[in-house]
Amino acid sequence: MIELLHQALLKNGLLVGFAVVGGVIGISYFLSDRLTRGRLHGSALAVFGGLVLAYVGGSISGGKNGIADLPMFAGVGLLGGAMLRDFAIVATAYGASFADLKKSGLPVVLALFAGILVSFVSGVGVALAFGYRDAVSLTTIGAGAVTYIVGPVTGAAIGATSDVMALSIAAGLVKAIVVMIATPLVAKSIGLDNPHTAMIYGGTLGTNSGVSAGLAATDPALVPYGVMAATFYTGLGCFLAPSVLFLAMRALCPS
Amino acid sequence: MVIYGVALLAVCSLIGLLVGEALGALIGVKANVGGVGFAMILLLVATDWLAKRGRFKPVSASGVTFWSLMYIPIVVAMAAQQNVLGAIKGGPLAFLAGTIGVALSFALVPMLARIGRPQSTAVKAKEPSR
The missing domain is CATH 1.20.5 (Single alpha-helices involved in coiled-coils or other helix-helix interfaces)
Structure with a gap:
């Protein structure tokens, strides 16, 4: 009987995904309503719930894909994978104002550069504090603080060691998770309540998963604006880190 | 029909992501540069163009809005696999x-x-x- 159930769940992965996520969201909205009287938004709690599931799944399986590494919950991986995520993000643009998007063009470009630079320098600073002195390791860890994609792409391009690479990815993961959790908490104090600021926010923070989840938990109407800007961040980071930023680091710390 | 909206969304997404990949390759970067952004602009322009000609019926639009409403659940599923x-x-x-x-x-x-x-x-x- 249990074997039968197990087989059914394995065969219908995506449906299990819908059910699990529906359950997480249901519980989150219930808790948001009862415990925080709506002060902590239900979707913020749901994202946090997702991260808890990821931790549990990762602990059990030892894999990198959270709950999706457990065969029974592989459907969650499909539902939250890159394909459907991009599909749904593009859909949120429907109904967004094209005029609002165009208006913020130049400040967003500025935000992209400023955001990448600030994250990179923070990462390099921390790496320095932990005793790293060579340009390759410093650049790779700095790039990881930009996003968890920029880190390994940069590390591979400039020949970083695998333990530095792992640290770099971990820094990027921390960034994504912190952005997911912190965005709804700081939204008010940074004025994140209009399309313009959402685009600046997306351009400055840039980590795709962090920005998309952070805005979803803050105000879904702002999602297309923030994500639109963030979509250029990782690409620009992958472009800048192994080139200009690496050369700058090599000039600063010759070894 | 609802599939028209879903198909339009899919086509816009595919073209946008393709442009992003091409742009990445062009500047020699192993990442998609702005793919989702281009797809969004494409969807905005396409739905606007069709709506002005009365070719984008509410039923078709519901194929797009369904997926935009599925966004938060999808993000939760994404969080669950970090x-x-x-x-x-x-x-x-x-x-x-x-x-x-x-x-x-x-x-x-x-x-x-x-x-x-x-x-x-x-x-x-x-x-x-x-």
Whole structure:
């Protein structure tokens, strides 16, 4: 009987995904309503719930894909994978104002550069504090603080060691998770309540998963604006880190 | 029909992502550069164009709105497959490198937002509804 159930769940992965996520969201909205009287938004709690599931799944399986590494919950991986995520993000643009998007063009470009630079320098600073002195390791860890994609792409391009690479990815993961959790908490104090600021926010923070989840938990109407800007961040980071930023680091710390 | 909306969304997404890949290859970067952004613009332009000609019926539109409403659940599923364990295992270096940058970036947002703000709110006040 249990074997039968197990087989059914394995065969219908995506449906299990819908059910699990529906359950997480249901519980989150219930808790948001009862415990925080709506002060902590239900979707913020749901994202946090997702991260808890990821931790549990990762602990059990030892894999990198959270709950999706457990065969029974592989459907969650499909539902939250890159394909459907991009599909749904593009859909949120429907109904967004094209005029609002165009208006913020130049400040967003500025935000992209400023955001990448600030994250990179923070990462390099921390790496320095932990005793790293060579340009390759410093650049790779700095790039990881930009996003968890920029880190390994940069590390591979400039020949970083695998333990530095792992640290770099971990820094990027921390960034994504912190952005997911912190965005709804700081939204008010940074004025994140209009399309313009959402685009600046997306351009400055840039980590795709962090920005998309952070805005979803803050105000879904702002999602297309923030994500639109963030979509250029990782690409620009992958472009800048192994080139200009690496050369700058090599000039600063010759070894 | 609802599939028209879903198909339009899919076509816009595919073209946008393709452009992003091509742009990445062009500047020699192993990442998709702006693919989702291009797809969004494409969807906005396409739905606008079709709606003006009365070819984008509410039923078709529901194929798009369904997926935009599925966005939060999808993001929750995305969160559930993050490498949270890997982030924790990175120890204090990864934790500090990740959080300090985020804290500074958050602080930058209101400053940078002020740059474009005065002009854009002025435009917004006068702008007729589209």
